[in-house]
Amino acid sequence: MAEKVSIGEASRSCGVKVPTIRYYEQIGLLLAPPRTEANRRTFDPGDLRRLAFIRHARELGFEIDAIRTLLTLQDDPHQPCSTADAIARARLAEVQQRIDSLTALKAELGVMIESCSHGKVADCRVIEVLADHNQCTQPHH
Amino acid sequence: MAEKVSIGEASRSCGVKVPTIRYYEQIGLLLAPPRTEANRRTFDPGDLRRLAFIRHARELGFEIDAIRTLLTLQDDPHQPCSTADAIARARLAEVQQRIDSLTALKAELGVMIESCSHGKVADCRVIEVLADHNQCTQPHH
DNA sequence: GCTACATCCTCTAGTGACTAGAGGAGCAAG
DNA sequence: CTTGCTCCTCTAGTCACTAGAGGATGTAGC
Numbered sequence: 349m350a351e352k353v354s355i356g357e358a359s360r361s362c363g364v365k366v367p368t369i370r371y372y373e374q375i376g377l378l379l380a381p382p383r384t385e386a387n388r389r390t391f392d393p394g395d396l397r398r399l400a401f402i403r404h405a406r407e408l409g410f411e412i413d414a415i416r417t418l419l420t421l422q423d424d425p426h427q428p429c430s431t432a433d434a435i436a437r438a439r440l441a442e443v444q445q446r447i448d449s450l451t452a453l454k455a456e457l458g459v460m461i462e463s464c465s466h467g468k469v470a471d472c473r474v475i476e477v478l479a480d481h482n483q484c485t486q487p488h489h
Numbered sequence: 490m491a492e493k494v495s496i497g498e499a500s501r502s503c504g505v506k507v508p509t510i511r512y513y514e515q516i517g518l519l520l521a522p523p524r525t526e527a528n529r530r531t532f533d534p535g536d537l538r539r540l541a542f543i544r545h546a547r548e549l550g551f552e553i554d555a556i557r558t559l560l561t562l563q564d565d566p567h568q569p570c571s572t573a574d575a576i577a578r579a580r581l582a583e584v585q586q587r588i589d590s591l592t593a594l595k596a597e598l599g600v601m602i603e604s605c606s607h608g609k610v611a612d613c614r615v616i617e618v619l620a621d622h623n624q625c626t627q628p629h630h
Numbered sequence: 631g632c633t634a635c636a637t638c639c640t641c642t643a644g645t646g647a648c649t650a651g652a653g654g655a656g657c658a659a660g
Numbered sequence: 661c662t663t664g665c666t667c668c669t670c671t672a673g674t675c676a677c678t679a680g681a682g683g684a685t686g687t688a689g690c
Contacts (some may be wrong), residue, residue, distance in 0.1 A: 353599045412647070436615045443598065
């Protein structure tokens with residue numbers, strides 16, 4: 349027979365903070381678990397798996413709404429997985445875009461810092477470049 | 490004598506939305522500009538430069554508080570620029586970390602998508618990997 | 631001068647995904 | 661019995677805006 353755990357144990361075992369678990373319940377991402385007589389939440393292994401799924405998906409940067417969709421897919425294993433695939437692909441594209449844009453930023457910041465003379469603000473390239481977009485090496489934005 | 494422009498023109502010339510300009514004024518990032526008789530804001534070239542500075546810094550991912558510091562530095566050109574330099578370096582470190590973490594995510598998502606059999610959810614690697622962290626190739630999180 | 635329509639004003643409330651804190655109850659160990 | 665930990669609910673705060681209501685003013689064409 350499956351063991352039931354408290355919210356604190358669920359939190360420790362899944363690596364999700366206690367208030368966050370309550371928040372997930374509030375927004376309907378996690379079904380409200382049964383309570384003890386003293387009104388405390390009790391989580392069963394299924395709940396923990398769901399919570400771990402959510403945590404992992406959040407770490408991979410999926411939005412709550414996407415996770416909601418992925419969870420309903422998981423609940424119905426006979427559906428084709430093209431939706432899950434599409435969500436993952438969209439996320440991959442986002443990540444790639446973010447990497448590209450951050451890489452451009454990095455170059456910009458690098459140049460800025462390199463050419464700083466470490467003197468007075470009046471001659472500071474960091475301030476100067478920020479003040480004048482045209483001094484940017486790349487049209488990253 | 491310097492021309493004064495409306496908030497709409499300031500918005501167009503600096504690429505910052507009208508409500509955003511008002512927001513910057515509200516939080517004290519932009520000094521409240523003088524008004525016309527009809528209570529409309531009038532921006533002078535100095536205001537526009539400040540606004541462009543803010544926009545550029547935001548594009549480079551600096552937080553409002555960091556920008557606030559950078560702006561006060563800009564206003565006092567005789568200070569040493571080590572503070573500006575430190576802010577830029579901190580930002581660069583953040584960007585690098587973000588790139589690293591996104592690169593790991595990208596690899597993870599790539600594997601997930603690659604191994605998706607495009608069949609039913611029951612056999613979907615995307616769902617499966619999300620459900621079980623141990624299937625991750627990298628300890629990115 | 632009149633009529634549209636764009637632009638401006640202020641104000642409040644909403645976004646996403648939590649996080650912090652108040653105020654109080656229950657439980658286990660010493 | 662007291663100390664301290666965990667749990668409960670509720671509200672409000674975070675960041676950097678964004679959306680929308682409701683109303684005043686400015687401008688262009690007729």
